[in-house]
Amino acid sequence: MKMRRLSDKSRTLVQLVAVVLFMGSLGFASVPLYDWFCRVTGFGGETGVAEAGSETILDQTIKVRFDASLERGMPWEFRPVQIEMDLRIGETGLAFYEAYNPTDQAVAGTASYNVAPFEAGGFFTKIDCFCFEMQVLGPGERVLMPVTFFVDPKMVEDRDAKFVKTITLSYTFHETALPDDYAALPVAAGDGYN
Structure with a gap:
């Protein structure tokens, strides 16, 4: 009888370890799978990326709002230069964000972003953006950082996105470690001014 209990306990232990390993592997794989899913579908506010603007420009307009946080x-100050703009769907837009480093030392940052509502994420397409690269601001430096984008005309054919009238593009800057070769790097992208 004792052998039977030991066997049952061993089996339970093996099953428990298998469940833990399975759940751990799902957790490990979930981040890259979710990232891939968001890039493909636009879910979660992921945007598209293009080499050039849209060839089709519609008469229908959309309002794009800009948001910034840290x-x-x-330690930076970070804000959109314009709060919103109206543009035709497919038309290339150019917006600027301003960043200022009030400290007495260089600070590096990377920007994460999202688009709301989520239905519009896959149709908001960036051509160029300061968020594609790490930004480094020297002590007391203030810069304008551009983002070039368009709203894909296919949005008007989408079952859910065609009802979207306003899109909000939000950025959050996160401090990152200065790279080892910082002295060789150009300072922040865009038109710097003090």
């Missing part, structure tokens, strides 16, 4: 502890 991760807790990030």
Whole structure:
């Protein structure tokens, strides 16, 4: 009888370890799978990326709003230069964000972003963006950082996205470690001014 209990306990232990390993592997794989899913579908506010603007420009307009925030502890000041703009669907837009480093030392940052509502994420397409690369601001430096984008005309054919009238593009800057070769790097992208 004792052998039977030991066998049952062993079997339970093996099943428990298998469940833990299976759940751990799902957790490990979920981040890259979710990232891939968001890029393909636009779910979660992921945007598209293109080499050039749209060849089709519709008469229908859409309002694009701009939002900016900082991760807790990030010492920069960061804001959109314009709060919103109206443009035709398919038309290339150019917006600027301003960043300022009020500290007495260089600070590096990377920007994460999303688009709301989520239905519009896959149709909001960036051509060029400061968020594609790490930005480094020297002490007291203030810069304008551009983002070039368009709203894909296919949006008007989408079952859910065709009802979207306003899109909000949000950025959050996060402090990152200065690269080892910082002295050789150009300072922040865009038109710097003090």
